[in-house]
Amino acid sequence: MNATETLNDRQQEAVRHTEGPLLILAGAGSGKTRVLTHRVAYLIRECGVDPWHILAITFTNKAAGEMRERVDRLVGPGSESVWVSTFHSMCVRILRRHIDLIGYDSNFTIYDTDDQKTLMKEVLKLLELDPKMFKERTMLAKISHAKDELVTPEEFRLQAGDDFGEKKAADVYEQYEKQMHANNALDFDDLLCKTVELFKTHPEVLDNYQERFRYIMVDEYQDTNTAQFELVRLLAGKYRNLCVVGDDDQSIYKFRGANIQNILSFEQVFPDAKVIKLEQNYRSTSRILTAANEVIRHNEGRKEKTLWTDNGDGEKITLREFDTAYDEAEYIVEDIREAVNRGEAAYRDHAILYRTNAQSRLFEERFVSAGIPYKIVGGINFYARREVKDLLAYLKTVDNGKDDLAVRRIVNVPKRGIGLTSINRVQEYAQKKGIGFYEALKEAAYIPNLGRGASKLESFVALIEHFKADAEEMDILDLMNEILEETGYIDSLKEEDELEAEARMENMDEFLSKIATYEEDCADAGEEATLSGFLEEVALVADIDSLEEDSDYVVLMTLHSAKGLEFTHVYLAGMEDGIFPSYLTITADDNEELEEERRLCYVGITRAKKELTLTYARKRMVRGETQYNKMSRFLKEIPPELLSTEETFTTWDAGEEEAFAFSRTQPENAFHKKAYTAPKAARSFGSKDSGTLDYGVGDRVSHVKFGDGTVTDIVKGGRDYEVTVDFDGYGTKKMFAAFAKLIKIG
DNA sequence: CGCGAGGATATTTTT
DNA sequence: TATCCTCGCG
Numbered sequence: 001m002n003a004t005e006t007l008n009d010r011q012q013e014a015v016r017h018t019e020g021p022l023l024i025l026a027g028a029g030s031g032k033t034r035v036l037t038h039r040v041a042y043l044i045r046e047c048g049v050d051p052w053h054i055l056a057i058t059f060t061n062k063a064a065g066e067m068r069e070r071v072d073r074l075v076g077p078g079s080e081s082v083w084v085s086t087f088h089s090m091c092v093r094i095l096r097r098h099i100d101l102i103g104y105d106s107n108f109t110i111y112d113t114d115d116q117k118t119l120m121k122e123v124l125k126l127l128e129l130d131p132k133m134f135k136e137r138t139m140l141a142k143i144s145h146a147k148d149e150l151v152t153p154e155e156f157r158l159q160a161g162d163d164f165g166e167k168k169a170a171d172v173y174e175q176y177e178k179q180m181h182a183n184n185a186l187d188f189d190d191l192l193c194k195t196v197e198l199f200k201t202h203p204e205v206l207d208n209y210q211e212r213f214r215y216i217m218v219d220e221y222q223d224t225n226t227a228q229f230e231l232v233r234l235l236a237g238k239y240r241n242l243c244v245v246g247d248d249d250q251s252i253y254k255f256r257g258a259n260i261q262n263i264l265s266f267e268q269v270f271p272d273a274k275v276i277k278l279e280q281n282y283r284s285t286s287r288i289l290t291a292a293n294e295v296i297r298h299n300e301g302r303k304e305k306t307l308w309t310d311n312g313d314g315e316k317i318t319l320r321e322f323d324t325a326y327d328e329a330e331y332i333v334e335d336i337r338e339a340v341n342r343g344e345a346a347y348r349d350h351a352i353l354y355r356t357n358a359q360s361r362l363f364e365e366r367f368v369s370a371g372i373p374y375k376i377v378g379g380i381n382f383y384a385r386r387e388v389k390d391l392l393a394y395l396k397t398v399d400n401g402k403d404d405l406a407v408r409r410i411v412n413v414p415k416r417g418i419g420l421t422s423i424n425r426v427q428e429y430a431q432k433k434g435i436g437f438y439e440a441l442k443e444a445a446y447i448p449n450l451g452r453g454a455s456k457l458e459s460f461v462a463l464i465e466h467f468k469a470d471a472e473e474m475d476i477l478d479l480m481n482e483i484l485e486e487t488g489y490i491d492s493l494k495e496e497d498e499l500e501a502e503a504r505m506e507n508m509d510e511f512l513s514k515i516a517t518y519e520e521d522c523a524d525a526g527e528e529a530t531l532s533g534f535l536e537e538v539a540l541v542a543d544i545d546s547l548e549e550d551s552d553y554v555v556l557m558t559l560h561s562a563k564g565l566e567f568t569h570v571y572l573a574g575m576e577d578g579i580f581p582s583y584l585t586i587t588a589d590d591n592e593e594l595e596e597e598r599r600l601c602y603v604g605i606t607r608a609k610k611e612l613t614l615t616y617a618r619k620r621m622v623r624g625e626t627q628y629n630k631m632s633r634f635l636k637e638i639p640p641e642l643l644s645t646e647e648t649f650t651t652w653d654a655g656e657e658e659a660f661a662f663s664r665t666q667p668e669n670a671f672h673k674k675a676y677t678a679p680k681a682a683r684s685f686g687s688k689d690s691g692t693l694d695y696g697v698g699d700r701v702s703h704v705k706f707g708d709g710t711v712t713d714i715v716k717g718g719r720d721y722e723v724t725v726d727f728d729g730y731g732t733k734k735m736f737a738a739f740a741k742l743i744k745i746g
Numbered sequence: 747c748g749c750g751a752g753g754a755t756a757t758t759t760t761t
Numbered sequence: 762t763a764t765c766c767t768c769g770c771g
Binding site (some may be wrong): 177381558600 | 747748755756757758759760761
């Protein structure tokens with residue numbers, strides 16, 4: 001069977017052009033993953049290329065996983081030697097092998113954004129900078145940008161010139177690097193730029209990888225930053241078989257350092273590059289596609305292309321205006337419910353997309369009270385939760401004793417009576433002797449002024465050493481359980497706050513099962529499950545990776561997260577000037593930024609296969625205050641004839657160019673104001689209905705742990721009922737009904 | 747040293 | 762509005 005059978009002419013051309021640089025400009029839904037996977041198959045089957053010589057790079061684990069799967073299916077045995085990976089995990093794998101060449105230990109820790117923040121705070125304090133003038137957020141952004149552009153602290157200083165603030169920033173950058181190095185830690189940006197550094201300073205290592213990766217493919221090329229571009233350029237430097245796939249119209253990560261020039265000037269960098277445009281869209285209806293084309297047409301400086309489809313017109317695009325954001329949420333949830341009840345679609349066919357994560361809350365409330373399964377992608381990362389971070393810090397400490405941040409996080413968690421004073425003493429001592437925090441702890445006996453604190457520190461060290469010994473012979477899961485046991489972590493959580501503990505325990509259970517899954521996966525793959533390996537996998541997961549196609553739920557996420565996905569029915573909510581495009585881009589008066597927002601809009605529209613609903617609210621609460629917004633300027637770029645706007649005509653702003661038809665007849669519904677919200681960590685839906693309690697004040701109830709007691713008070717809290725119970729043996733406790741699972745007795 | 751109260755602060759997007 | 766951080770007290 002021919003690998004190119006089901007491809008159109010353009011796609012086939014892209015598959016068959018295997019030698020030399022190739023730029024594939026692939027519009028939304030034009031089947032670029034199909035092309036990439038078929039190209040891999042073609043290389044192996046028709047050109048006799050050893051799978052070992054092929055590298056495919058994506059941005060997310062999810063994309064990598066999908067590509068892996070499709071390649072496996074298409075190629076069959078032998079495909080496992082193809083290297084399919086994200087930029088970040090590829091770099092980690094390379095660095096684990098060679099990073100000692102540039103002065104780090106191979107068991108380096110990866111710092112997430114939280115860790116970076118903690119470290120930055122220390123740096124700023126150390127340099128005695130005014131926190132009003134130098135905010136850690138801004139400083140981290142500066143450093144991150146510098147790293148994206150491969151600017152070293154030295155170069156940064158040179159560029160700073162005489163500028164006071166920039167000179168200080170250079171100090172911060174330098175100090176930050178120093179501390180990272182001392183902690184044997186790398187941040188996300190480091191993973192890329194240290195790899196580039198490695199390649200540049202060690203040609204023999206580079207040569208090794210150039211020989212291995214003779215055919216390189218990069219997905220979502222429009223999102224690459226300078227460091228990533230350089231990395232790819234180096235790797236492809238010898239054989240020059242570089243195939244990049246991207247769509248400049250979908251470049252939405254400029255804020256993260258993505259350099260749109262990488263795609264716009266690919267032909268300048270590689271003059272012999274072949275350029276192929278994929279313009280046939282297989283995803284959306286013609287109306288949806290026209291809307292997308294019309295919107296994006298307003299951008300300047302793009303590679304001209306026009307998507308077309310033979311999928312047919314499809315339904316009109318629905319546009320709805322609402323008085324408040326509550327009404328908007330209610331309408332969308334109701335709309336989904338009706339569609340599913342009519343048997344026309346499943347929950348999973350629907351996605352709600354919005355500009356900012358904060359907008360998810362209202363939808364979540366509505367979904368919970370409607371009992372509809374949903375999944376929110378993004379927001380607070382699972383691995384950023386306090387309890388999970390604590391456990392991670394223990395594992396990190398055992399794995400890499402140089403990670404000061406991790407050690408300091410847990411030195412007094414659970415409480416061991418080691419206070420700030422002691423910690424500072426140790427810190428001073430460590431600094432004076434130029435050793436790490438944990439090293440200093442080991443020498444607690446020699447640290448002056450510790451007093452009784454010293455013995456506590458010693459027993460902490462003994463505990464960690466004990467775990468380190470355990471780690472030698474136990475698997476990770478056993479080690480983690482041992483740590484939980486010996487530290488009494490769970491009990492300390494319970495003492496702290498009974499009602500929160502329940503949620504935290506659930507998260508810890510999930511964490512434990514992640515460990516188990518990792519060990520199973522390793523066993524399946526015939527690899528050794530290592531602590532470093534697990535920590536690394538954990539550090540590199542993205543929220544989007546958790547999306548499972550086979551479960552049936554409505555998906556909610558930001559427009560950014562939605563890139564690369566498709567849904568039958570897409571709702572774009574919050575289409576208001578000030579929300580989308582965001583307030584900042586409107587006021588910045590920078591056309592570049594507005595164009596990026598427009599691309600985001602283009603991405604959103606093109607996610608829809610059959611139906612698209614655009615909504616906006618005239619009034620919306622944004623961080624505590626009410627905002628009145630006009631409809632998004634992007635809506636006015638969609639030709640009115642594509643839209644269905646319901647019969648009621650109301651031109652609400654005479655100054656607008658187009659008079660759209662709007663419905664003002666939203667049902668007045670009071671109950672949205674007191675919508676029940678799920679307890680924060682419980683992301684499951686509808687299962688616990690605490691809307692009604694079967695006990696009241698004065699009733700006798702029973703609790704699993706505290707036994708019997710009398711209810712003395714019930715308060716309707718923000719999220720749940722807060723129940724106060726006077727327990728016979730334990731005294732008075734306050735708890736949330738959903739977690740306490742009280743049973744009425746007597 | 748630990749805890750609670752109250753104030754400041756944030757919200758654009760995330761590998 | 763919701764979280765985080767600092768400060769002052771016990």
